[in-house]
Amino acid sequence: MTQGLSRERKQGLSLISPTLFYALLMLAAPLLMVVTFSFWTQNYLDIDRTLTLANYHEAWTQPIYLTLMWRSLKISVIVTVVTVLLAFPVAYYLSFYVTQRKALWLFLITVPFWTSYLLRVFLWKVILGYNGVLNSFLLKLGLIDEPLTVILYNANAVVLTLAHAWAPFAILPIFVALEKIDRSLLEAAEDLGDGPLRRFFRVTLPLAMPGVVAATLIVLIPTVGDFITPKLVGGTDGLMIANMIQIQFGKANNAPLGAALAVSSMLVVALISVMIYLAGKRFGGKVQ
């Protein structure tokens, strides 16, 4: 018996080893190198390999980096909250009210996501612009007298565009969590005298919490690292930390500082993610 078990273990390990090896070589090693790099300094064309905290000191004291970091976090959190709140009713509708053609709905939700990301962001620029689709539509209806300018080249545009870009990633995990809910629990809550609202907040929502947490993390983490959306629709007020990382690796030619900024923002995001995970676990755990 133990013989068989160890053979299974060996086979499993040997099956996964090529993929693991690739991930170690192409992910773990580069990540370690970025961390090392962030302790070095750029000396014109050379890299000075003395270990120093200078980059981190710069990243955490210079107002520009702090402002960008703070704004990135703020925008990402708003994007995440907006995306998840907008997505939840759709997932709820799909799970509880759509009986036929569920797969078709899911397919239709994912299709826009497969258009080139660049073009989707660019098309939002077309929609939100001064002579854009939205403004000309509102002008025609007579709802406004002159084109709105508050909708492009600022943080609002970034939030809207990203909420659109990450929609399927928010809907799918919540939908899966809702599908797993045992419908008899809802009946039980009703039989025990809970109204629809109480039933939703005491049974449905806590049980859907794993999906909500997953959706939150899936949207939040990559959003902090986005630099296309801020660049195309964000204007100067919408620039985020990822734009600065990209500039440091590109034009500014200060890769070690860029690495320090990347590591710093990853640490902050990881910390927030852990907090969200724990909070979700606590809230979802109450019913059990």
Next chain:
Amino acid sequence: MRALRKLTTINWLMIYAVAYMIFLYAPVILLPMFAFNDATIIAFPLSGFTTKWFSALWNTDALHGAVANSALVALITAVISTLLGASAARAAAQYNFPLKRGIIGFIMLPLVLPEIIVAVALLVMLMQLGLSLSLWTVVAGHVLICTPFSIAILSSAFAGMDRSLEEASFDLGENRWGTFRRITLPLIMPGVISSLLITFTISLDEFIIAFFLTGTDVTLPVYIWSQLRFPTKLPSVMALGTILLTVSVVMLILAEWFRRRAARRQGLDAQAGGGII
């Protein structure tokens, strides 16, 4: 009374869901509208129907290079990540081994890691190793982010596979290769094709990693990015986007069709499976 209440909530939710779908499709619908619009400026009102932006694409040599590069990168990425994904998915779905959760979690990490971090990390490593950027470095990055998707698709294919069929094949005297070729592969084939199509599509559309890791040969999204700066090139970009969208949607429909066939072949409920779609 209660039935009535239920009816009204259904309606509100449905109206909301439909409005949400309009929000999702708003930019996508504009793409073909401007691609066939006879004006250089991307704005309403539309002026007239034309296919000249599509013929303009036909005469742009730089674009053809980018398309060829992207197709090559996407093809190699799809094959490598599906191979890596298949062996990892099989290990994940059918075997127990030490540190299983940790190892698989680590392999799946690129799914949640911001792409800029992956790109920057690979760039730093390549710089340190003194390797120059090329299409191969783009492939290396794309394989990393595509493998988790392949694992997600193929895990369900392997989980639904009846292992006694393989045992029967061994008992009947087939060796490992013969069993793999004649039993395992046909059973998971639809999953494999679905994985190839999805990873191909992801690689074809991926911009951030390609932007950082591409050398002098650019991929298609990097080419599009360079064109977005020139207002006169925009209608052609719209036409290009329309073609890309059509290709992606066709690939996705094929992938979904193969995934369902896989589920049916294994006697599972096609509606219930995980998968990407």
